[in-house]
Amino acid sequence: MTDDAVIEVDEVSKFFGGIVALSEVSCTVGPGITALLGPNGAGKSTLLRIMCGLTPPSRGQVRILGRVPRRDLDVTRLIGLVPQQEALFDPLTALQFVELAGRLQKVDQPRPAAEAALHLVELDPGDGRPVRTYSKGMRQRVKVAQALVHSPQVVMLDEPLEGLDPRQRLRMIALFRRLADEGRTVLVSSHVLDEVEKLGSRVLVIAEGRLAATGDFHQIRELMDDRPHRLRLGADKPRALAAGLLDAAAVVGAWVQGPETVIVDTVDVAAFRHAVAGVARQRDVRLHEVVALDDDLDSVFRYLVGRR
């Protein structure tokens, strides 16, 4: 455990019947923003739910400031959770919903606290419409407001930027940064790399229920960029192109696949892109297509899991 760890996850596994949702995950999270990055179904929401105490781990233990959230009711005062699901108490207005959260959290003055929380997310506390009439983005902001109404020390947000327009995304990210600057622990889950990049945070990469990598965003980005990349090249003389690329050491592997296709593996995409045009010219090859085959996040995550 590091000295400033607020959340400690120790060898946590979670099984749903025969399905392993999380496998021996250990990590610590301290004050500031930490992003939980991973593809859909990787286990991010399950980990967040375990951290909040909403579901018990099958094995291992989670502690928040040294206390077990599943057992200790008072830990809920420390936590503000933005769950992934859209559902709210539909007949209530945004102010009623957030004020209710404040009352249940035993906030001294729930009405002013609710109004302040709604202002934080740029919603009008005077809006008399029930939340069932709200757009997805507005509902998302109501969820954030109810999580902040009691000024929790730990804020956990499950895909909080989903449904927000670009301007709102930027404002929400600025809000998360402000919370982090105040010394709070902000844990944001996302499956979108660009979002995590904008958070500029420490990153926990989770894939296939395992912790695949940890570090700051730049370390993770480098790790992702340094992996072997697979590309498909379309050319009129695929054999000549493959031989030329291998001779030039621009690729670590090349396979001719069909009359006009070469598949290549490279560890340096930039150098490859620089070399490929020259090789094609030199060998009198007409190159008409270069397509990255594994640039999606899932394959990045698979790579990170595989290298552990």
Place this chain on the structure above:
Amino acid sequence: MSDIYRLILRTQLNRGRAAALLAIAAVGMLLAFAVRVTVSASDRPEAAYSLVDGFGLGLLVPTTALVFASTALGDPAEDRTLVYLWLRPIPRWQITVASLAASLSIAVPFAIVPTVIMALLADGGIDLVGASLGAAAAASLAYCSIFLGFGLVVRRALVWGLTYLLIWEGFVARSGTTATRLSVLGYARTLFADLAGQAPPTLASSTSVAIAAPFVIGAAAIALTTWLLCRIDVA
């Protein structure tokens, strides 16, 4: 606790549910009125007793309890809004008791009052009116307590609950002493008969047991629901 009570009351009671149950209550009242105008004065107490016993206690009270109590915690669990109650520093028993209180508050106008009005409309006499009130209230308490936890753990609780009411309460529980003693309706009917000064139904338990049973069932069901709430996987 009052915040959760008000919330559950507000989210439980929607137009569809209210309309369906008021329709059942209206049918009961129409039948009661029919008893009043078609049955002779000497036979009316007996006919009124049978109507309240069969329609009020046998159908209206358990159905109302099922519809509202099973959804009090069942709806939030299913639509995943339970997290907004669960992740708060509130003892779980308070969530259970507030939900039960909300369900009982709805049972009063939708089941208990209509049952009493049925007794009045059918001209069953003052004893029958009092008996209807007592038995409907006791049965509502027991049924609401049971269906509260039932809705929390059983998906499509309405369907399974109706199946339970039809098969167990309506059929099996009338077939043997042990089954009757495991039936809310058995105790409610015993209490109703005793308060109305009628002969106890066959296979009935003693009056003191019939009075105590709804409270014992209620307390046990509250404890079980609270235990379930503490251990539930909140989505």
